[in-house]
Amino acid sequence: MAIVAQSSKFSIYGRPVLAWGVGLMFFFPIFWMVLTSFKTDADAVKPENLIFFTPTLENYLNMTENYDYWRFARNSVISAVSATIFTLFVSVPAAYAMAFNPTRATKDVLMWMLSTKMLPAAAVLYPMIFLAKGIGLYDTHILVITVLSLINLPIAVWMLFTYFKEIPKDIIEAGKMDGVNTWGEIKEILVPLAWGGIASTALLVFIFCWNEAYWTVRLTTIDAATLSKLIEGNRAPEGLFFGRLSAVSTAAVGPIVVLGWFCQKQLVQGLTFGAVK
Amino acid sequence: MSDRKLPRLLQTPAVLLLLVWMLVPLGMTLYFSFIRYVLNSLRRPEWTTPSLSNWRGFGNYEFVLKSKDFVLAIQNSLFIVCSILFLTVILGILIAVLINKSFPGQGIVRVLLISPFFVMPAVNAVLWINMILDPVLGLQGIAVAGINDLLEGLRQMPVLGGFFSLWPEFEPISFRATQTSAIAVIMMVTWQWTPFAVLIFMTSLQSEDQQQKEAAVLDGAGTWSQFRFLTLPHLGRPIAIVVMIQAIFHLSLYAEIEIVSRGNGNKNLPYLIGEFANNNIGAASATGIFAVILANIVAIFLLRMVGKTLME
Known part of the structure; x- marks a missing residue:
């Protein structure tokens, strides 16, 4: 007792x-x-100003005036949104094919897709830069969007596959009886049924695209540079710059953290890859 | 077109895209790894363009294997990944069990806990190494200075002062140094990925068989044996997922390593490749091939372990 x-x-x-x-x-x-981020650079390192200080917007004003924050933010939105849409366009049909018309090879194809995620980016970075410069795509949105889509494609196919697998095959078959063709099946039956799963996949891909730093930093200089590039440029190793750094960081991660709060339940379901019910 | 042919064809775009994405750069990496290829060379300008006439055979591989950083980088890669996996799984289970039962404010605590997962890795690294861990200006430095000041005050006390003067001064730790920078990286990545583990374990705990648990309580099973024999086996699959997803992400860790120490004594394989690639593309490519081999060993092991449970 x-x-x-x-x-x-x-x-x-x-x-x-x-x-x-x-x-x-x-x-x-x-x-x-x-x-x-609301302290001046000088206040930010004074022990007596740890908690009590006069709040200032100086860092944020400075950031938008001198660092061109909005250009980086716009680029981040453009690349993350387009990459998410493109990823879904390719992965929804693929996951549909694998979940409802599996072949003997389906399992191996899925495994292979995931294994491409383990290919170390650093190993293929240089050839990519070489190619990109060769075709004149270096530092363009098209390149960033393509790379972001490709690195997230395996995860997206996996997540969608695990959602689609839960849908009874009969419902899809019933559509066939009514004479709906394959595109109709996807558009009118599958997408409405699996809307939750598709939305959480989109969210996760969007977050990964937004946070991606390895490729976006190295494949861009100015025109297509995203917020991760802005962070890279603002991390001087020493000195009184904590206020400025915090403001830039807050502005870079703020949108995504808030988005994450609102969608955490759906995200968690998606992340379990169907292995946890 | 037959009934099933079109539906099956729908996976070809995804497969083809990934195939190109994998094979083209990999093929080029393989090619570069067998030739002499540098970005700048005054003495041998012909080496600055990739060409078969600069064939070097396994020379780049030998060069990499002989460089003292190579073994260090592999050890470091494995040390960092394994430590992070170990810490996130243990912490994840403990926290998931803690917050799984309802208590006032459970929803808010969940939101607070998951937040680190959404933070950009580069921001994570700058934030930790500067504002939290810096030995002078960061919270660590301020805290250590505060403790030392307090001790100094206590030493002035009449009777007890003698006792406190036996205490040493505390030294703040510099996390950019060779011996400690890996620890800093492990700390910040664990902070970011523990929330991921917690949420997956929590989802799994919610589906635990409560009747089985009640029966166990009636049989006199204590809290520990309930956890050991019911909860832990139930978490087997989620643990496999957490390990696999994290291994995929952490084997290619780069931003954190670079920001914390610029690889100062704390290189992992991706960082070493980046370092070679500053000039010697041949050596960087050979290291890249080694990294691919290492990733494949890990991948085969992990996919075997997890693959079965995922496909049912």
């Missing part, structure tokens, strides 16, 4: 306190970044 009484006491007081403690601890670095 002693154990039972103890554990219930833990449930009432210990669990909430501990859980809130852990939650706040994990959130603290983000909170700290946002807080620091």
Whole structure:
């Protein structure tokens, strides 16, 4: 009995306190970044101004005036949105084919697709730059969008496949009876039924595109540079620059973190790859 | 066209795109790895354009194997990936079990916890290494200075002062140094990916068989044996997922390594390739081929482990 009484006491007081403690601890670095973004560079490193300080918008004004924040942000939106759409255009039909008309090779094809994700980017970076410069696509939206789509394609096919697999085949077959062709099946039956799954796949791909830094930094200079490039350019190793850095960082991750909050439930379902029910 | 032919053809665009994406750059990497190819050379300008007449055979591979950084980079890659996997799985299970039962504010705690996962990796690295871990200006430096000041004050006390003067001064740790930069990388990536593990484990815990648990309690099973014999086996599949997805992402870790230490004594394979690629494309490509081989070894192992459970 002693154990039972103890554990219930833990449930009432210990669990909430501990859980809130852990939650706040994990959130603290983000909170700290946002807080620091409202300090001047000088205030940001003074111990006496850790918590109490005069808030200022100086860093944000500076960022939009001197660093051309909106151009980077616009490029990020253009590439992430287009790459997400393109990825879905290719992956929805592929996942449809694999889920409803599997062949003996389907399983191996899926495995192979995932294994292309393990190809180290660094190993093929130089040939890519060589090719891109050769065809004159270096530092263009088209190149960034293509690369972002390709690196996310395997994950998208996997996620969609696991969602589509849950849909009873009979429903799709019923459409065939009514004389609907393949495109009709996808457009009128599959997409409405699997809307939740497609939306969460799109979200995850969008987040990965937005956060991608390896390729976007190395395949762009100015014209197609995204927010990750802006961060790269603002990470001077020493000196009084915490306020400025925090403002740029907050502006770069803010939109995606807020989006993530609203969609966390769907995202979690998608990320489990159907292996966790 | 037959009933099933068109539907099956629908996967060809995806397959073809990935095939090109994999084979073309990989083929070029393989080619570059067998020739002498540098970006700048005053003495041998003919080496600056890729050509078969600069054939070097396995020379680039020998050069890479002999460089002292190579073994170090492989060790470091594995050390960093394995530490992150270990920490995120353990922390993920503990936190998932903690927040799985309902308590006031559960929804908010979930939102707070998942946030790090959405942060751009480059921002993650700059944020941690500067504002949190910097030995002077970061929170670490400020905290250590504060503790030292406090101790200094205590030493002035009449009687107890003698006791406190036995205490040493605390030294802040520089996380950009050779010995510690890997730790910093592990710390920041663990912060970012533990939320991912927590959420997957939580989803899985919600489907745990409650009746089985109640039966176990009636049989007198304690909290620990419930966890050990019911919860942990139930988490087998999710653990496999967490390990596989993270391995895919962390084997190619780059931004964090570069931002923390510029690879100072803490190179992993991708970073070493980047370093070679500053001039010696031949050596960079040979290292790239080694990295592909390493990734394939890991991939075969992981896909075997996870693949079966995924396909049912």
